[in-house]
Amino acid sequence: MALLEIRNLHATVDNKPILNGVDLILDAGEVHAIMGPNGSGKSTLSYVLAGRDGYDVTDGEVLYDGRDLLAMEADERAREGVFLAFQYPVEIPGVAGLTFLKTAANALRRHRGEGELDAMDFLKFVRDKADSLDINADMLKRAVNEGFSGGEKKRMEILQMAVLEPRLAILDETDSGLDIDALKVVADGVNALRGPERGMLLITHYQRMLDYIVPDRVHVLAHGRIVKSGDKSLALELEAKGYGEYLDAAE
């Protein structure tokens, strides 16, 4: 059984059709890249999978481990192992990063029937994760993402992903706006999490990140549909030729 199976997915935002029949199968252990021009529906796809309000599925279905993903609330999906790394991580003043992440991690642990970690144990757990990813855990002393640079926000997303150990990770343009050092940290984080139990969707506009994270499959999303799929060479082809032909083809 596939880890994620998207069948004929249609979705609207404010009654405007954005996804027009997405089909995609992701097996555990694989990393797929979804590439496409601006406005093709990449972020909408990630929000629909994560369960954000305001994104209305009008047709199709999404199976996660054979279960109806769309029937679950956002928090339920996360507890079942779905993780979205946000394109624009949200700043939450007044909520300490460490408290936030501990609350999340313990919610997942409870759900899996594992004991909760106390503050000391959690701190050690997070520090080890952060050290292994070359991320400064002191970021967690500050309010969630508040006043963070773009690079810090993306590192924080990767650290959260490492701590929450999802089965399905969706990275929504995690590479955008990063300098080469930050991009390496993000890529190392993703590569460290690759494993036979885990599937990942890398949503990106550029091929650049795929130099560091080699995908098993590459899909082109245009006008709300997957219009072409291939191996990693498709990404290089896109880099060379641009998205022009897909924009025209889908018109």
Added chain:
Amino acid sequence: MPDGSGHMQPFLDQALAGAADVPGAKVKWLSDLRGRGAAIYGDRGLPGRRDEYWRYTNLNELGKNDYQLANGTAAVDVPPLPHRAVAELASYRIVFVNGRLRSDLCVLDDMPDGVLIAGLGDMIAAAPDRLQPVLGQNLDLHAMPLAALNTAFMRDGMVLFVDSGVSLDKPVHLVSIVVPGDTPMMLQPRHLVVLGDGAKATLIESHIGGSDVAYFNNLVSELSLGERAELNHYTFQEEGPAAVHISATALNLAAAASYGGFILQTGSSISRCETRAILSGPGADCRLDGIYLGTGSQVLDNTIYIEHVATGCRSRQVYKGVLDDKARGVFQGKIHVRPGAQQTDGYQLSRALLLSPRAEIDTRPELEIYADDVKCSHGATVGELDAEAMFYLMSRGIAADAARRILIEAFVGEALSEIRLSQVAEDFSAHVRNWLNTNITLAAAE
């Protein structure tokens, strides 16, 4: 004191009936003061919608019950004191049960020289001369008709005198516990705090009601700070769910005096905390902060009047409200800068979070400025929980009700971080968290 229609104003008959044998009835200035209170209240009666600053808080509720002045001598079982951290804090504790001093529950040993903490009733009996220059001196009874009613009754409360130059070594903890009987009772406590020049003190007040029987707690506090005096003042308003809590605080700050007030309101069905501060000496600093958390059909009112009389004074107010269900909040704040009060620095902020479509906040900020070299600003925001932040938290596996609690706690937490006394901060935080755990559940979100 008829109101013209031949009816006595509510509650006034009880004050007049007791006037002849109330302690201090034969002390002329005191009975004159009580009489003045009775006259002003008799004239005005209960404030209603015709009163400019009572438009949003309706006291019709008070007409529904036959509130009788609490009989302070009746024996009652006193519940244990809440607020663990503060209760364990070394403090001078003065305890009132049903509005009357309970000496047996007080902890007032080893008071330093130059400090007096006593019951007003005892002071009236033993040393009324010490009260005469201060009692009722800073209170505008015409502006606060219920303070006039309180003045007509005046018989017990706390007196705190700190002489010039004396720093109180421990906080004073004023505890008011209401244990209602079978019928609605009324309390009219009167507190008086006078700090001499350079004196320093911390006052913590806990207002607790342990029952769902209706009662009416109409309290008045007069606070007077001498030059360079400092008072930190923390109040927990946790009256019972059927209580009407009306608190009037009159504050006078001499030159370079500094006052920091913080009120956490969660109790009562109707509550109004009104503060009128007069910054009468140059360089005085007045900070008033508050958090109010309402649910059900509670009405929580914060009304503030700051009068800048002298030059170079600073006033700050930051109030944050969280309102769920059909609860209503009121914030009225007026900064009044008198002619000549140059270099005034005034700031006021009211922020409210509405958790339900039926919750409501009425905000009325006002600036009235008669000096040309001043810096005054005010702001008010009303909002709901941030949907993006909610989604972010939920996308990490945090359930909706927990996410709501986290965001609400963050919203009020900023104000809590200003509290200097850690035990008080701890208790405020615990109380807020407890309120959230009780009230912000999935059921409440639907």
